Amino acid sequence: MATTTIDNDEVIVSCENIHKTYLLGLEGVPALRGIALDVYHGELLVVYGTSGGGKSTLLNILGTIDVPTKGNLALFDHRVTDRSPDQMLAAMRSKKLGFVFQSFNLLSTMTSIENVSLPMIVLGERSRDEIRERAIALLKEVGLGHRLDHYPSMLSGGEQQRVTIARALANDPQMLLLDEPTGDLDSKNTDLIMKILLRLNIERRITMVMVTHDVYMKQYAHRVLYLRDGKVHRIETIDKDVRQRALDDLINSSDEQLHQAAWGIAQSTKMSIKKSPEEYATASAQRPLSSLDGTDEDMDSIVQLLFANTRRSSTV
Ligand SMILES: Nc1ncnc2c1ncn2[C@@H]1O[C@H](COP(=O)(O)OP(=O)(O)OP(=O)(O)O)[C@@H](O)[C@H]1O
Numbered sequence: 001m002a003t004t005t006i007d008n009d010e011v012i013v014s015c016e017n018i019h020k021t022y023l024l025g026l027e028g029v030p031a032l033r034g035i036a037l038d039v040y041h042g043e044l045l046v047v048y049g050t051s052g053g054g055k056s057t058l059l060n061i062l063g064t065i066d067v068p069t070k071g072n073l074a075l076f077d078h079r080v081t082d083r084s085p086d087q088m089l090a091a092m093r094s095k096k097l098g099f100v101f102q103s104f105n106l107l108s109t110m111t112s113i114e115n116v117s118l119p120m121i122v123l124g125e126r127s128r129d130e131i132r133e134r135a136i137a138l139l140k141e142v143g144l145g146h147r148l149d150h151y152p153s154m155l156s157g158g159e160q161q162r163v164t165i166a167r168a169l170a171n172d173p174q175m176l177l178l179d180e181p182t183g184d185l186d187s188k189n190t191d192l193i194m195k196i197l198l199r200l201n202i203e204r205r206i207t208m209v210m211v212t213h214d215v216y217m218k219q220y221a222h223r224v225l226y227l228r229d230g231k232v233h234r235i236e237t238i239d240k241d242v243r244q245r246a247l248d249d250l251i252n253s254s255d256e257q258l259h260q261a262a263w264g265i266a267q268s269t270k271m272s273i274k275k276s277p278e279e280y281a282t283a284s285a286q287r288p289l290s291s292l293d294g295t296d297e298d299m300d301s302i303v304q305l306l307f308a309n310t311r312r313s314s315t316v
Pocket residue numbers: 022023024029030031049050051052053054055056057058313
């Protein structure tokens with residue numbers, strides 16, 4: 001297995017004194033209060049914190065879904081401010097970032113292939129055949145080669161989350177932002193999702209910032225960020241050997257089916273997967289699946305997120 005350490009110090013995200021205050025009526029609600037954080041290329045950064053501590057807010061800001069009220073944010077060498085052109089932010093989201101949230105935010109009227117194809121269609125850089133071929137390869141990569149034409153309602157929670165991951169990978173992002181990606185899943189599916197994510201982190205060096213409440217995830221991280229009351233309480237570096245042992249245990253887990261889904265199929269299809277980009281979180285991403293009825297509105301919200309103004313919240 002490849003190296004598990006971050007073998008470079010290339011900073012791809014830099015936060016300096018980031019504040020985010022929401023305006024609620026006449027009141028300002030401080031969600032982030034002076035965050036200083038660098039994220040390194042290839043790292044898996046796990047974020048823990050109390051409920052309401054600002055974790056999702058931080059992910060939204062890192063994903064340019066929201067902008068800081070104050071402070072400096074640089075993403076992939078671009079300074080992001082409330083004056084950054086929407087088109088620039090949308091292009092960054094579309095090409096460099098992938099989003100995976102707790103509820104599966106798939107479009108219910110679309111099959112797995114169609115859901116995974118959507119970000120590529122929106123980006124418009126591939127032919128119809130290439131998009132289909134790539135969507136199939138990505139679904140195979142997450143062990144869903146046998147669920148290509150299924151609608152979300154025909155998939156289990158774990159399968160839906162894997163479609164979401166495949167979709168997040170569609171345009172070959174450099175960084176995945178994950179908000180409790182295993183929050184709704186049982187332990188078997190959590191293991192499977194973690195295997196898939198860790199493989200992407202290790203083999204494809206996709207940087208990940210993952211919010212979770214699962215204390216078990218810590219061992220897989222390079223570093224752990226503890227957020228409390230909108231501030232960085234602590235950053236902990238995970239010992240290389242501890243991480244390696246955890247990875248070995250997970251990868252050698254005795255469940256052959258999980259192993260195949262996470263690693264076996266991926267190995268056999270790896271060659272067919274071109275380096276690609278993509279994704280979108282969605283304004284509807286945090287809505288439960290049941291509230292999505294597959295209307296054009298859902299599609300609109302995704303397209304909006306990729307290409308239009310997404311500063312959805314009032315700020316002071
Ligand atoms: N759009 C908004 N308008 C007003 N206040 C908000 C908004 N979004 C978040 N907040 C507030 O900001 C704070 C941080 O919220 P955030 O969602 O980031 O917390 P979190 O750490 O993700 O919590 P959880 O673990 O429960 O998901 C909370 O007090 C929340 O009520």
